[in-house]
Every structure is written in structure tokens, then in C-alpha cells.
Amino acid sequence: MARMLRGVLxxxxxxxxxxxxxxxxPLPSWNDGATKERIVKFVDAVTDPTGKDYVPPADRIAVxxxxxxxxxxxxxxxxxxxxxxxxKALAPEHPEWxxxxxxxxxxxxxMEALAASGEEGLLKLxxxxxxxxxxxxxxxxxxxxxxTARHPRFKKPYTDLVYQPMLxxxxxxxxxxxxxxxxxxxxxxxxxxxxxxxxGIPPEQVVGSSIKTKYELRDGKxxxxxxxxxxxxxxxxxxxxxxxxxxxxxxxxxxxxxDGDSEMLDWTNAGEGPRFGLIVHHTDGEREYAYDRQSxxxxxxxxxxxxxxxxxxxxxxxNDWNQVFPAEKQ
Amino acid sequence: MARMLRGVLxxxxxxxxxxxxxxxxPLPSWNDGATKERIVKFVDAVTDPTGKDYVPPADRIAVxxxxxxxxxxxxxxxxxxxxxxxxKALAPEHPEWxxxxxxxxxxxxxMEALAASGEEGLLKLxxxxxxxxxxxxxxxxxxxxxxTARHPRFKKPYTDLVYQPMLxxxxxxxxxxxxxxxxxxxxxxxxxxxxxxxxGIPPEQVVGSSIKTKYELRDGKxxxxxxxxxxxxxxxxxxxxxxxxxxxxxxxxxxxxxDGDSEMLDWTNAGEGPRFGLIVHHTDGEREYAYDRQSxxxxxxxxxxxxxxxxxxxxxxxNDWNQVFPAEKQ
Numbered sequence: 001m002a003r004m005l006r007g008v009l010x011x012x013x014x015x016x017x018x019x020x021x022x023x024x025x026p027l028p029s030w031n032d033g034a035t036k037e038r039i040v041k042f043v044d045a046v047t048d049p050t051g052k053d054y055v056p057p058a059d060r061i062a063v064x065x066x067x068x069x070x071x072x073x074x075x076x077x078x079x080x081x082x083x084x085x086x087x088k089a090l091a092p093e094h095p096e097w098x099x100x101x102x103x104x105x106x107x108x109x110x111m112e113a114l115a116a117s118g119e120e121g122l123l124k125l126x127x128x129x130x131x132x133x134x135x136x137x138x139x140x141x142x143x144x145x146x147x148t149a150r151h152p153r154f155k156k157p158y159t160d161l162v163y164q165p166m167l168x169x170x171x172x173x174x175x176x177x178x179x180x181x182x183x184x185x186x187x188x189x190x191x192x193x194x195x196x197x198x199x200g201i202p203p204e205q206v207v208g209s210s211i212k213t214k215y216e217l218r219d220g221k222x223x224x225x226x227x228x229x230x231x232x233x234x235x236x237x238x239x240x241x242x243x244x245x246x247x248x249x250x251x252x253x254x255x256x257x258x259d260g261d262s263e264m265l266d267w268t269n270a271g272e273g274p275r276f277g278l279i280v281h282h283t284d285g286e287r288e289y290a291y292d293r294q295s296x297x298x299x300x301x302x303x304x305x306x307x308x309x310x311x312x313x314x315x316x317x318x319n320d321w322n323q324v325f326p327a328e329k330q
Numbered sequence: 331m332a333r334m335l336r337g338v339l340x341x342x343x344x345x346x347x348x349x350x351x352x353x354x355x356p357l358p359s360w361n362d363g364a365t366k367e368r369i370v371k372f373v374d375a376v377t378d379p380t381g382k383d384y385v386p387p388a389d390r391i392a393v394x395x396x397x398x399x400x401x402x403x404x405x406x407x408x409x410x411x412x413x414x415x416x417x418k419a420l421a422p423e424h425p426e427w428x429x430x431x432x433x434x435x436x437x438x439x440x441m442e443a444l445a446a447s448g449e450e451g452l453l454k455l456x457x458x459x460x461x462x463x464x465x466x467x468x469x470x471x472x473x474x475x476x477x478t479a480r481h482p483r484f485k486k487p488y489t490d491l492v493y494q495p496m497l498x499x500x501x502x503x504x505x506x507x508x509x510x511x512x513x514x515x516x517x518x519x520x521x522x523x524x525x526x527x528x529x530g531i532p533p534e535q536v537v538g539s540s541i542k543t544k545y546e547l548r549d550g551k552x553x554x555x556x557x558x559x560x561x562x563x564x565x566x567x568x569x570x571x572x573x574x575x576x577x578x579x580x581x582x583x584x585x586x587x588x589d590g591d592s593e594m595l596d597w598t599n600a601g602e603g604p605r606f607g608l609i610v611h612h613t614d615g616e617r618e619y620a621y622d623r624q625s626x627x628x629x630x631x632x633x634x635x636x637x638x639x640x641x642x643x644x645x646x647x648x649n650d651w652n653q654v655f656p657a658e659k660q
Contacts, residue, residue, distance in 0.1 A: 215593055224571065
């Protein structure tokens with residue numbers, strides 16, 4: 001009888017322990033397996049004060065690409081979709097746009113003609129939609145857009161199309177003394193408009209591409225105004241430059257998903273001591289999108305070839321993530 | 331007897347309370363008076379969750395000029411003295427400098443000729459001494475210099491010539507949930523070399539002037555190299571621009587000492603809600619230096635005129651600070 005009781009008690013304890021363990025898993029959307037193990041192993045190593053790979057909190061800098069790494073980027077960068085919507089909203093003030101490219105293409109939703117306008121055309125679109133206001137005004141415009149715009153396929157707000165496993169990873173790293181930075185090829189002020197609310201990342205921890213701003217007195221009131229002139233392109237070889245400029249030291253972990261992130265990962269991993277590089281490979285056409293070497297958005301070709309030799313973890317979205325987007329809010 | 335005992339006990343309690351209060355004073359190097367009161371009153375107001383001026387910690391951003399605000403800047407900016415020493419150290423590799431300005435002036439310690447070479451001359455000096463290496467290498471060069479260089483008047487390391495009252499202010503603000511940023515007209519990488527050790531301010535909380543950097547592979551190893559080309563001048567109207575670029579929101583408190591800080595203070599104070607602006611006025615020729623409207627370094631003229639109308643606190647170094655530099659280390 002006593003033995004039986006012990007057995008029952010043991011089972012209860014075991015079940016309880018398993019429940020606690022499951023509840024304690026900081027990465028529940030990551031399937032158990034090699035990918036998750038490598039993440040946890042790295043974090044354990046750099047946070048163990050008795051281990052040889054210990055890194056003090058001040059140096060636990062982790063950098064994340066945004067488009068395709070923290071939120072989706074198909075069928076086009078969300079910021080481009082914002083620019084198109086913004087051009088539509090401003091069109092009444094610009095009757096000439098009806099017959100001028102790339103504005104005509106944007107107004108008609110002709111993505112092919114828009115792509116044909118090339119980098120120069122896209123730049124015109126960005127400048128027309130992103131400049132001429134204060135940073136605060138611009139962020140309000142972005143917030144207003146996010147509140148109403150819906151993704152063409154998922155019919156959800158764009159900020160719902162963030163990756164649940166990456167949200168968990170951000171929290172997990174911060175809970176372990178990391179500072180998490182976004183290092184985006186997208187616009188720094190565009191991301192700052194929502195990074196705190198969506199990722200828990202404050203404006204000062206966002207690095208990105210930027211246009212110039214100018215200080216001026218408007219009716220005696222000190223004001224910054226966004227100018228239609230590029231300041232910095234935070235992509236490819238620009239990412240290490242942007243990181244050094246904003247953060248001032250080399251990260252120990254870098255997360256990306258495309259060739260535009262390869263220099264950031266390579267530079268991060270070339271530092272001394274323990275390093276971690278991870279690439280999100282979009283393999284899940286059903287729950288999200290499947291694309292890599294041939295994609296016009298977020299091409300992953302060179303960086304995929306580099307990953308094995310450099311020791312970067314490649315996330316197979318289909319098999320490594322049991323959930324892609326956050327569950328529907330109740 | 332009992333009454334007498336109560337009296338004695340009361341005195342003891344009072345003495346004890348005063349001792350505790352003195353020990354608890356977070357700003358012991360600031361004399362009691364209007365200046366100190368205004369600082370404490372502001373911090374109390376923005377940290378009182380029940381008050382109308384409460385500001386959540388995420389928005390408690392405080393920005394500090396460096397030269398003349400956190401450390402001394404006479405007889406010349408310390409970074410210029412570094413550049414001169416660096417040119418001397420590099421001179422054997424550049425025999426042509428013996429007969430070329432501004433290098434000749436730097437090598438001969440002829441500050442008058444150096445000043446006569448103008449902005450262009452100083453820029454040449456900076457580029458020759460600050461470019462051509464990685465950011466890490468540059469910071470090591472700066473650290474090595476700081477370890478041996480001595481101030482011409484005080485015969486102390488330059489990092490000993492920081493202002494004790496400002497160190498206390500930095501700690502006091504951080505203890506009250508502020509994030510403290512340096513916003514320097516000086517070089518961002520120059521300040522980052524020692525800001526953590528001296529001010530407790532990490533590299534990512536330093537904003538400053540910068541030269542361009544370039545990403546390249548050196549023997550296959552990803553490297554950043556500092557180029558002899560200006561990137562950004564973080565002074566005057568550049569300060570609000572630099573703050574917006576790096577921090578991404580408007581500070582609620584700004585600290586400076588010269589006309590180069592007036593736009594930063596003005597822009598900070600033009601925001602909504604409680605704001606604080608402070609100018610260090612160098613009035614103490616005995617313990618430090620006395621200079622303002624006529625000085626070639628750290629000129630304080632326009633900003634001094636603005637202070638009263640804008641409600642900025644003006645620190646009178648002679649009367650507001652009972653100690654200027656940190657006490658000798660034991």
C-alpha cells in the first residue's frame with residue numbers, strides 16, 4: 001500500500017515537473033531539435049559566470065534584421081506597400097502623378113511597371129511619401145497606416161505578421177541580459193514607429209536606413225524636418241558600418257534571412273570569443289512563404305552558401321517552428 | 331529626569347537623522363541653493379507616479395555635452411591635444427610633415443600657427459591622426475594615450491579632469507530611471523574609448539561627430555576601416571539631428587556649456603511636458619578656468635543670453651560646486 005502510494009505520488013510529481021518544465025520553456029514555438037538546442041546552448045554558455053565562454057551583460061549585444069527575420073516581407077516589403085498607400089493618399093494634391101512614373105504605376109497598383117522603374121523609381125516614391133514632415137509627424141502617419149492597412153493575403157494588420165518564435169527569442173535573450181537591436185535595411189523612423197509596441201525594442205535600439213533631417217526654427221519653434229535626400233543605406237556592407245556607428249561595438253549574435261545580412265553575420269562572427277549567427281530560411285509556403293535563391297524580395301543565395309562554412313544556424317521554418325504568427329488575440 | 335532624557339534622545343535622533351540625510355545626498359559636491367534645488371525638484375517631479383509631470387522611464391532621456399560639460403576643455407579640446415601627440419608619434423613615417431602645415435605647427439607645438447591653419451588645417455590634422463585603422467585599433471590608441479598623457483596645467487591624466495558634480499548628476503539621474511547619453515561635438519569613437527570606465531556610459535549611448543568607415547575583407551577577415559572623410563558634425567544644429575538619428579526621440583533634459591549646445595537645449599526644451607535645460611558657466615579661474623563670451627574654446631555667448639528667457643539653469647561653478655574634480659585616489 002505504502003509502495004503503491006509512493007508510486008502514485010511519484011507519477012504526480014513527475015507530471016507536475018513536466019508541466020512546470022513546459023511552462024518554463026522560453027521558446028515554446030520552436031520545435032525540439034538541433035536548431036533550438038544550439039540557441040539554448042549558446043545562451044547558457046555566455047551567461048554561465050564560471051564557464052570559459054562567459055560574456056558580461058554589457059557585451060551581450062544581439063542584432064536582428066527586420067524584414068523577413070522578425071516580420072514577413074512578401075509579396076513586397078511592407079514599407080513599400082506603405083509608400084504606395086501614402087502616394088495614393090497624397091495623389092489629390094499631385095494631379096501630375098497620374099501621368100508620371102513611378103507614381104502612375106503606384107496609383108494603378110501596377111507592381112510590374114513599378115519594378116521596371118528600378119531603384120531610381122523606388123527612391124522617388126520613398127522621397128515623395130517619406131519626406132517633408134517632422135519625425136514625429138512621420139511616425140504618426142505610419143501608426144495611422146498600420147492601424148487600418150491589411151495584408152493582401154492574410155487580411156491582417158501588418159504588425160500581426162511578426163514571427164512568434166522570433167518574439168520568444170527576443171524575450172529569451174533579453175531575459176538573459178542581452179540588449180536586442182534591430183538592424184534593418186528599411187527606414188529607421190518607419191520601424192521606430194512600432195518597434196517598442198510590437199517587439200519591446202525602444203527607438204534608440206533601432207538602426208536602419210535613413211534620409212537626412214534638417215534643424216530649423218518654424219515660427220521660432222525648434223523643429224526637425226525630413227528631407228528628400230538619402231543619408232545612409234543600412235544594407236549589405238552598410239550593416240556593419242551602421243552597427244559600429246550606432247552601437248559602437250561588435251555584437252556577439254546576429255540574426256538575418258537574406259544576402260543583405262551576410263556582411264552583418266560575417267562581421268559579427270569574426271569577433272573573438274563565442275559568437276552566434278542565424279538565418280531564417282523561408283521554406284513554408286503553406287503557413288507563410290517559400291522562397292530563397294530566386295526571390296526578388298529577401299533573396300537568400302550567397303548567405304545560404306556561406307552558412308555551413310561559417311557555422312551559422314539555418315532555421316527551416318517548416319520543421320523548426322510549430323507556430324509562425326502569434327495566435328489570434330482573444 | 332525623564333524629560334531631560336527625552337531631550338537628549340531627541341538630540342541624538344536629530345543628529346542621526348542629519349547624518350543619514352547627508353550620507354543620502356546624491357549630489358554632495360553641489361552646494362545647497364537654487365541650482366541644486368531645481369535639479370532635485372525636476373527629478374522628483376518626473377519620477378512621482380502620482381504627479382502631473384510624471385514621465386515613464388522609457389522617456390527619461392538625458393543628453394550631455396562632453397567638452398566643458400563633463401570634463402575640462404582648456405587650454406584646448408583634449409582631442410586636439412591627442413591629435414597633436416599622435417602626429418608627433420607618426421612623424422618619423424612622414425618626413426614631409428616637418429615642412430608642411432599644419433603638421434609643422436603641431437610638431438613644433440606652435441598653437442598660434444596651428445590656429446592660423448583654420449578649420450581646414452585642423453581637419454587635416456584630425457584625418458592624419460584618426461583615420462586608416464579599425465575602430466578597435468583607434469580606441470586602443472586613445473586608451474594608450476590617456477594612460478600616459480598629462481594635462482599641461484594640472485599634471486594629471488585627462489580622465490581625472492572630469493567634473494565630480496557632473497559624475498554625481500549622471501549617477502543620480504540613472505538611479506532615477508534616466509538613460510544618460512553623451513552628445514559631443516568631439517569624435518564619437520574618441521569618447522567611446524573611455525566613456526564606460528569614466529562616466530559609466532556604454533558605447534551605444536554616445537553620440538558624436540564621426541568620420542566615415544568602410545567595410546572590407548582583409549585576408550578574408552571582415553573588417554571596418556576608418557576613412558579620412560567626414561561623416562557627420564555633431565555640433566550646433568547638428569546636435570538635434572544626431573540625437574534624432576541615434577536616440578530616436580526627444581530628450582527631456584539637456585546639459586551643455588557653450589553656444590554649440592544651444593540648439594540641443596532649445597529643441598529639448600521645446601517638447602511637451604516637463605523639460606530641463608542646464609548650462610555650466612565656467613566662472614572659476616582658480617580651481618578650473620574662467621571663460622565665456624570671448625573664449626576661442628567653448629564660447630558661451632548666445633546661449634548665455636538665451637538661458638534666462640528659456641528657463642535654463644545656469645551653473646555658477648564658483649558658487650554652485652564645492653568640489654570641481656574628483657578627490658585624489660588613495
